[in-house]
Structures are given as C-alpha cells and as structure tokens.
Amino acid sequence: METLVLNATYQPVARIPWQRAITLxxxxxxxxxxxxxxxxxxxxxxxxxxxxxxxxxRLLKRRxxxxxxSRENVYARDQGCCQYCGQxxxxxxxxxxxxxxxxxxxxxxxxxIVIACVPCNxxxxxxxxxxxxxxxxxxxxxxxxxxxxLRLTFSWNKGMPDTWKNWLRDLTYWHGSLEED
Numbered sequence: 587m588e589t590l591v592l593n594a595t596y597q598p599v600a601r602i603p604w605q606r607a608i609t610l611x612x613x614x615x616x617x618x619x620x621x622x623x624x625x626x627x628x629x630x631x632x633x634x635x636x637x638x639x640x641x642x643x644r645l646l647k648r649r650x651x652x653x654x655x656s657r658e659n660v661y662a663r664d665q666g667c668c669q670y671c672g673q674x675x676x677x678x679x680x681x682x683x684x685x686x687x688x689x690x691x692x693x694x695x696x697x698x699i700v701i702a703c704v705p706c707n708x709x710x711x712x713x714x715x716x717x718x719x720x721x722x723x724x725x726x727x728x729x730x731x732x733x734x735x736l737r738l739t740f741s742w743n744k745g746m747p748d749t750w751k752n753w754l755r756d757l758t759y760w761h762g763s764l765e766e767d
Contacts, residue, residue, distance in 0.1 A: 620749035696728035
C-alpha cells in the first residue's frame with residue numbers, strides 16, 4: 587500500500603510506501619490527513635490506522651534540477667532545429683554532430699554536440715564548420731534550463747484509493763467531454 591504525500595501547502599509531491607509514512611509520522615515531520623479504514627498497523631504497544639494521505643508541516647527545499655547530458659536534452663536545447671541551416675527536424679530525422687570532430691580531438695559534451703539535419707551533417711562530414719565552410723546558428727553551451735521541460739502532475743485514476751480523490755486532480759475533469767446545452 588502507498589501513501590500520498592502533500593507539501594505544507596497541500597500540493598501532492600510524492601507517493602511513498604506506508605512504512606516510510608509511519609517513520610515520518612514518528613519523527614514528527616508530518617500529519618495524517620486521511621487513513622485507510624480497513625488497514626491497521628499493530629505493534630506490541632500501540633495500534634494505528636495505516637495513513638493514506640500525509641502532509642509535511644514545513645516547506646520542502648526544492649533541489650536545483652540537474653540537466654542531464656542526453657540526446658533528448660540536446661534536441662530540446664537546440665529547439666529541434668538544425669544548427670547549420672536552421673531547418674526544423676523531427677527527433678527521428680535529427681542527427682547529433684560533433685562541432686569539433688572526435689578525430690580532431692573533440693569531445694562528446696554540451697559544448698561540442700549540436701543537432702543537424704542529415705544533408706548538413708553529410709556535407710560537414712569529419713571536418714570543423716570552418717573547414718566545411720559552414721556557420722553555426724548558435725554556439726553550443728550547457729543550458730541552465732530547458733524549454734518545454736516535462737512537469738510531473740499527480741492525477742487521480744481509477745484504482746487509486748478513494749481517500750486520494752480530494753487531493754489529486756481528476757483527469758476526466760480536463761479531458762472528459764462537455765455536455766452541450
């Protein structure tokens with residue numbers, strides 16, 4: 587069984603095992619907002635209902651997200667455009683080009699990889715942009731943040747405990763059909 591975790595402002599932040607929820611409760615970090623009616627935790631000295639929804643008393647510190655070096659993130663940084671001709675390319679058509687080729691000592695890192703369309707990548711080949719008489723649209727750098735980053739939202743779905751319904755958004759509210767007058 588899982589427990590829904592809310593931050594101090596009642597926003598859902600995680601789903602954790604009930605054992606972790608009990609630990610946080612005994613450490614005095616959370617309060618229980620909802621319980622499973624049919625689940626009880628027993629020990630030698632006490633009995634308590636299993637927590638279904640808990641809330642932190644204090645605000646959680648947000649960790650600064652680390653932007654991982656990956657093909658997907660390079661594509662996002664370059665906004666899906668070839669960095670030589672500027673043409674929009676799909677993920678399937680995108681190639682990843684070493685600005686300074688590896689054969690000339692170039693590394694595989696944020697500052698040396700760009701998105702390129704297949705024709706531009708073939709023209710450039712194993713040369714630098716200057717050697718191939720091509721110009722980069724922008725200098726590749728490690729981004730501080732990425733456009734269109736995925737934001738996780740918690741939503742209530744069938745099969746989840748009914749006690750979570752009050753705390754999670756119901757997707758059918760947003761994606762269900764509206765009745766016409």
